[in-house]
Amino acid sequence: MSGLAQAEEGCIRKLTLSVSPIASTAQGIVISYGENHSSSLPCFFVQDISFPAQISQTGRSVPPANIPNPSKQDLEFFLKYIFRKERFWEGQYEAITRAMSGKDAIVLLPTGGGKSIAFQLTSMLLPGVAIVIDPIVSLIEDQIDNLRRVGIDRAIGITAQIEDPNVKSKIINAFGQGEYLFCYIAPERFQTEEFRGSLRSLTLSTPVSLIAIDEAHCVSEWGHDFRPSYLNIGRISRELCSSHNQIPPLLALTGTASHSVLKDVQRELQIQDFDSIITPKTFDRQELRYSVYEAPSDQKQNQLQTLLLRTLPDKFGTTGTSFFRSRGDRTFSGLIFCPFVNGDFGVVNIARNLNNTSIPAKFYSGGAPKSWARNTGSRDKSWNQHKRETAKAFKNNKSSLLVATKAFGMGIDKPNIRYTIHFGMPPSIESFYQEAGRAGRDRKKAECVLLFSVFDRERVEHILHPDTPIEEIVEERQTARENGADDDITRVLFFHTEAFVGVEDELSFVDILMKKLDKLSERRKITVVFGRENTKAWEKAIHRLVVLGVIEDYTINYSSKEFNIVLRGLDKEGIIHRYELYVFGYNKGRIKKELQKLQKHIDKPYNDFVREACRILIHFIYDTIEKGRRRVLREMFLLADSAVGKENCDEIVRERTLRYLExxxxxxxxxxxxxxxxxxxxxxxxxxxxxxxxxxxxxxxxxxxxxxxxxxxxxxxxxxxxxxxxxxxxxxxxxxxxxxxxxxxxxxxxxxxxxxxxxxxxxxxxxxxxxxxxxxxxxxxxxxxxxxx
Incomplete structure (x- = not known):
């Protein structure tokens, strides 16, 4: 096979790679590491050199391949040769063998369990391009950096960080030509027509080897990181990523998943095979030690300083003055998780206060802080550069302490994080376990600290009770803030009430959307302009109509701020059936009652019927998912409250966490x-x-x-x-x-x-x-x- 390499100033140099055939009947893939190779099959060339130019291939179309039941010995050879790892960790081999056999899998492994190897090694051994879906940019950049550290540089992240539209188009075009072995994207990329077009072009000549869905709990509305765009991955990937009548395997990866989240992931990604779920023997991380401290909101900063200058250095047998020094891989790296970007409990303020007390700390968040634009005059461009530099310095042990939102913590692979501190209550035990699990990835001792505040325990019981309406929670939270009675529970409920604004508020967006769509009963395509405000609210309204089957598909044009919507033209009975299936997935005991509600409106005009169906659907979501989220927050509070001040704090946190997860x-x-x-x-x-x-x-x-x-x-x-x-x-x-x-x-x-x-x-x-x-x-x-x- 041959390729053309384009160098600087438009000069084209020809680079020829030859393959000498010996066995015309050979079946499989030959990976050649030396000059004396021979096969009639395509080869990967893995060499410790860097070629400073893009290589475009002009070879023939390659079909997808499956390798059923690969031997563990063979796979461990490549694991060691490519990734410099001696053996598989629990669950990795099982996930790889399923994917190489062309089978889907849902991989539930503990944080730090090496889930990425499952799709990275598989992709290197199968022909084609791996598509990896990640929820946040920092995770994409981290994984690409990790691949480059082992010599794999044909990986690209197509994200909003590529600000030049011409550069982004060239990259997407190169992806469509099979330029990359790994393509990392956010789930929203699947909703753009440009990327869908590049997928169609790609599969004409190059197969998609697999689709990896990282942090797959984001698929579920039960999950705190739910994203509507995740819901289309199962359908779109099967429609657009197949080639030669073969659908690439889906690997859904997550650190933990409750029963409800797991069922959501199975349903939305269409992975129903019982053997597809890979779970660990235990979620216990013996190298982690847990501790819980309580302090009033106005004393948390002082408590944090004590933890950093005395408590944690003592636990590691060092002093506060030397605790923050850079020592390469022996650096006592630490993460402080904050709930907000701005304000008293935001990353900027916490990092500033630490630096004022001679504790060197950097800060990181997904979006630019409010103060950033005022100080720099440019909000996004310089902030993106700052994030990259900050993450790189932390990962390379140039800085030892990072104050961050979970935009940095999710999935970051840094072996020597020795401690994490939660400067606020996580929304669930699962979130706490995953974020605290950033520590100790090298299997050495690490400390995980929770520092929380509670103003009024009776108030906590009231606002987390399932009978308390969401509107009352909003009022309680606002009153607490106005009266200086805020605590960790009211602060974390800020995000909860942002996600669940109330049935009537959600329905108002549905009403406006329905007016724009007009004749809902007709099967047709229509473009809706949504502007710059409330994009998430508009997409959520669209998602409600997708659930009911009224909308079949939609794409988003982010530059022109438009939704391109395909109406299905489904009749009323079809809508009732779609709602029945939705309720069945959450609470089949309520099917009869919910259908009775909907049948009362069957004689209304079509659009009025759809509106009532949306109202009933949203009420059901608030009855189940909204109240369910408060329930898991209450479990997190009970865990913290039961462990604080106890001598056996580590044992209590560990047992309650494992009882919850296992x-x-x-x-x-x-x-x-x-x-x-x-x-x-x-x-x-x-x-x-x-x-x-x-x-x-x-x-x-x-x-x-x-x-x-x-x-x-x-x-x-x-x-x-x-x-x-x-x-x-x-x-x-x-x-x-x-x-x-x-x-x-x-x-x-x-x-x-x-x-x-x-x-x-x-x-x-x-x-x-x-x-x-x-x-x-x-x-x-x-x-x-x-x-x-």
Whole structure:
């Protein structure tokens, strides 16, 4: 194969790369690392040199490839050769083998668990371009920097940081020609027609090797980082990224995911295979040590200084004067997470106060602080440069302490962060775990500190109670701020009330959008100008109509501030069905009631019916997701409140965090064991239970969960070997394991039926009804068992 390299001043130099064929029947991909290579297949050339010019290839079209069941030894060879890592960490090998086999996967691994290797190594071994979707620019820049550190420079980030439209167009065009091995984008890029066009051009000659969705919890409306553009990834990627009738595998990566978030991710990304979910044995990070401190809001800055000058240096056996010195990889690097950019509790003010007390600190945030434009005269351009320089200095150990919003912390890979400090309450235990988990990635001791303030605990209970309406929470928060009674809970609720402004406010945007769209019942395309204000609110209104099936698709032209919308022309019955499917995904117990609400308006004119459907939908979202978010904030508060001031603080935080993130099986198994009717609790244990907010918790949701259940129920059967409920549970947990044995499933089912009829004297109808449900559940979720049986 050959290519043309364009150098400076328009001079074109020809660079020829040759391949000598030897085995015309060879199947697979040959990666050549020396001059004496020979194959009839395309080769990757991995060399420790840099060529200072762009190379455009003029080779033939390459089809996509799958490599089923690659050996672990072969993959570890490339892991070591390319990434200089000796062995796989937990979950990496399983994720890579699924992707290389062309299968989707949802990868839930602890923060610092090396999720990026899963798609990076796979992409290097498969032909084509990897598309990586990241939610924030700092994460994109960090991952590209990490690739360059191992010699991979054919990676590009197409972000808003590329301010010259001509440069951006050239990069997108080069992407369409297969110039890059890795293309990092924000999810919103999928909503632009220019990028969609480049995808179409790319797949004519170059396959998309895989699509990696980093921080995949952003897909879910249950997640605090939800972005509407994430919802289109599953559909668009399958439509636009396929080539030769083959769809590239999707790898959804996240540090943690609650049951509700996981179900959202599965539904929106269309990943339903039971074996696709890869979970760890434990989320426990033994190298991290947790501590919690409480201080009034006006004393938090003093407490922070004490932590930095005395408490933390003492824990690391050093002094406050030497704690902040740069020592290369031995630097005591630290992150302070702040909830805001501006104001008393913002990154700018906190960093300024620290520097005034001789604690050297830099600050970082996604958007430019208000003071930046006043001081520099240019807000965005110089701020983007400042962010890059600040991140680089911190990562290269030139500066040791960074005060940042989570715009920096999400996914940053810096091995020697020795401590994190949360200068405010995170919105959930998951957020706290992920952000604190930036520390100790080199598996060495690290400290994770939470510094929180509570003004009135009774007020906390009231505003976090599910019966308190969102409008009252807004008033409580404003009153607290006006009276100087703010605390961490009211401050974090600022973001909550920004996301949930109220049913009527959300509906007002839907009303304006519907007027602009006019005849909603007609299938057609229409352009809507949205201007510079409230872009997120407009997109959320569009998303509501997408959920109901009224809008089929939309793209965004950010330069002209336009939405290009495709109306589906769906009839009323179709809208009812779409809403039914949506409710089923969250709380199937409410389907009948919700459909009754909608049926009352079936005789209204089409547009009026759609408006009522939107009102009902938004009310449902507030009943489930809004209240659910407050519930997880309350769990975070209870964790902090239970641990503060306790000698065993680390143990309390660790246990409560792990109980929240992991499923403890003892209580579930006990419920089956102690159930007098034998089988009544079995379905709840297998499928999970529903909270008052409609969230599904517990249950067997992955092969790893099944393996945990299998091991624990086996211990119970040692003392009660004839219990029908435990025998059935043993059978179904065996069926859901990756290494299931059909004989074991059959033996336990047979024993369960026999003992139920002979020893427990249950009637046949009860036994066979439970057996039928169990077999149907296995058939729905694990068809490989049925085929083998």
């Amino acid at each position: 499923s403890s099986r003892a209580e579930e198994i006990e419920s089956v064991y102690n159930d007098e009717s034998i089988f009544a609790k079995l379905q709840i244990v297998v499928r999970g239970s529903e909270t008052s907010e409609g969230e599904m918790v517990h249950g067997i949701r992955s092969p790893r969960d099944a393996a945990d259940m299998r091991g624990q129920v086996a211990r119970y059967l040692e003392s009660s070997p004839d219990h029908p409920g435990l025998l059935f549970l043993r059978a179904i947990s065996e069926a859901y394991c990756s290494d299931f044995k059909f004989e074991v499933i059959f033996e336990n089912l047979k024993a369960g039926v026999t003992f139920a009829l002979s020893q427990y004297l249950l009637d046949k109808e009860t036994v066979y009804k439970s057996l039928s449900w169990l077999l149907m559940d296995i058939a729905e979720r694990k068809d490989t068992v049925c085929k083998k049986g």
